[in-house]
Amino acid sequence: MVNCKLLFAFINTTGRSFHNPSSGYHDLYTIISQRHKSIVKMNAPLPLNSQDDDTIQDEPLRVEGVTLKMAFDRSYAVADNSDKKSERFTCPLSLDLVHRLRRCSDAVLVGRRTVERDDCTLTVRRVPLWKGKEQPARVVLDPQLKIFGNTGEQADGQYKYTLLKDDLTTRVYYGNVEEKKLPLLLQDSVTLVNTAYQSDGTNQRLSPHNIIQDLKSEGFRHLMIEGGSATAIEFLSEKLIDRAIMIRAPMDFIDPVSSGMSDAMMNEAGLELLKAVPCGDDTVEFWSKVGIPWPTGGTVKLWEWPC
Numbered sequence: 001m002v003n004c005k006l007l008f009a010f011i012n013t014t015g016r017s018f019h020n021p022s023s024g025y026h027d028l029y030t031i032i033s034q035r036h037k038s039i040v041k042m043n044a045p046l047p048l049n050s051q052d053d054d055t056i057q058d059e060p061l062r063v064e065g066v067t068l069k070m071a072f073d074r075s076y077a078v079a080d081n082s083d084k085k086s087e088r089f090t091c092p093l094s095l096d097l098v099h100r101l102r103r104c105s106d107a108v109l110v111g112r113r114t115v116e117r118d119d120c121t122l123t124v125r126r127v128p129l130w131k132g133k134e135q136p137a138r139v140v141l142d143p144q145l146k147i148f149g150n151t152g153e154q155a156d157g158q159y160k161y162t163l164l165k166d167d168l169t170t171r172v173y174y175g176n177v178e179e180k181k182l183p184l185l186l187q188d189s190v191t192l193v194n195t196a197y198q199s200d201g202t203n204q205r206l207s208p209h210n211i212i213q214d215l216k217s218e219g220f221r222h223l224m225i226e227g228g229s230a231t232a233i234e235f236l237s238e239k240l241i242d243r244a245i246m247i248r249a250p251m252d253f254i255d256p257v258s259s260g261m262s263d264a265m266m267n268e269a270g271l272e273l274l275k276a277v278p279c280g281d282d283t284v285e286f287w288s289k290v291g292i293p294w295p296t297g298g299t300v301k302l303w304e305w306p307c
């Protein structure tokens with residue numbers, strides 16, 4: 001279904017409900033963290049994916065704010081330049097964790113280059129959605145609307161990237177784009193959001209703060225930021241990340257794409273490392289804003305989230 005007009009109106013998200021987490025989780029973790037200097041004890045592994053049955057249940061815990069998720073090799077690199085398309089490099093349990101985080105999110109945000117490199121769908125596939133819950137909206141930061149290609153290529157409304165044509169909700173934030181360069185045809189599921197440009201001298205950028213505020217005002221209460229690192233750094237530098245899940249794979253890329261991220265950067269962003277936990281072959285780090293505990297409550301015990 002193709003709509004010939006640009007959609008500037010926002011779409012409300014509805015139908016949020018969540019699934020019950022697994023039972024039998026071992027709450028044996030020790031947190032020893034200090035402000036800006038974390039000492040973390042690794043002990044019990046993360047639970048196996050709790051959603052391997054088909055029992056669909058209601059949301060056990062409603063989380064708000066902004067959660068960053070990134071995966072790295074041993075040296076804080078995020079991808080391999082020797083691959084044409086980014087290959088998955090984390091273990092199946094870590095991938096399950098990412099999909100659980102997605103289903104606890106109202107929207108999943110990435111930068112323009114991640115869409116171009118990975119043609120990602122950002123959907124929940126490895127675990128069931130919560131009862132009544134829709135796929136999270138995809139949010140792309142693309143100041144010049146490059147993912148749509150050139151205006152002349154869009155005559156049939158068929159774009160290159162899956163999230164522009166799979167009928168699931170996608171919101172693309174952009175800045176100064178001449179009217180004649182705006183995409184002519186959009187699916188109903190795709191919304192363009194023109195947001196104020198911030199000039200920082202040579203670069204012009206979209207304000208992460210304004211984007212979060214806009215998403216909040218439209219009912220997107222929990223935003224997951226899934227990369228790439230340039231986008232993550234934009235949000236970290238404005239101290240807009242409430243918590244982060246950092247997956248460390250025990251491997252080294254052949255031609256590593258450095259993230260430019262570091263533990264120091266996380267601390268600078270006001271985050272502290274609460275805990276590092278084995279997850280299959282990987283290690284998962286839980287970071288949170290200083291003074292803000294990891295989400296828990298109701299039937300969800302500490303460290304069970306994302307459930």
Ligand SMILES: NC(=O)c1ccc[n+]([C@@H]2O[C@H](COP(=O)([O-])OP(=O)(O)OC[C@H]3O[C@@H](n4cnc5c(N)ncnc54)[C@H](OP(=O)(O)O)[C@@H]3O)[C@@H](O)[C@H]2O)c1
Nearest residue numbers: 070071078079086111112113114205206227228229230231
């Ligand atoms: N390991 C992981 O966890 C992970 C996760 C995601 C992606 N990746 C990999 O990371 C690579 C891509 O990451 P990346 O860091 O190069 O790029 P990215 O973060 O995906 O995209 C960066 C682009 O997004 C736009 N953007 C982001 N924030 C903006 C802001 N505040 N204002 C304006 N524009 C903004 C800009 O587009 P313009 O250039 O058009 O201005 C910017 O160049 C790929 O190889 C992908 O496979 C890895």
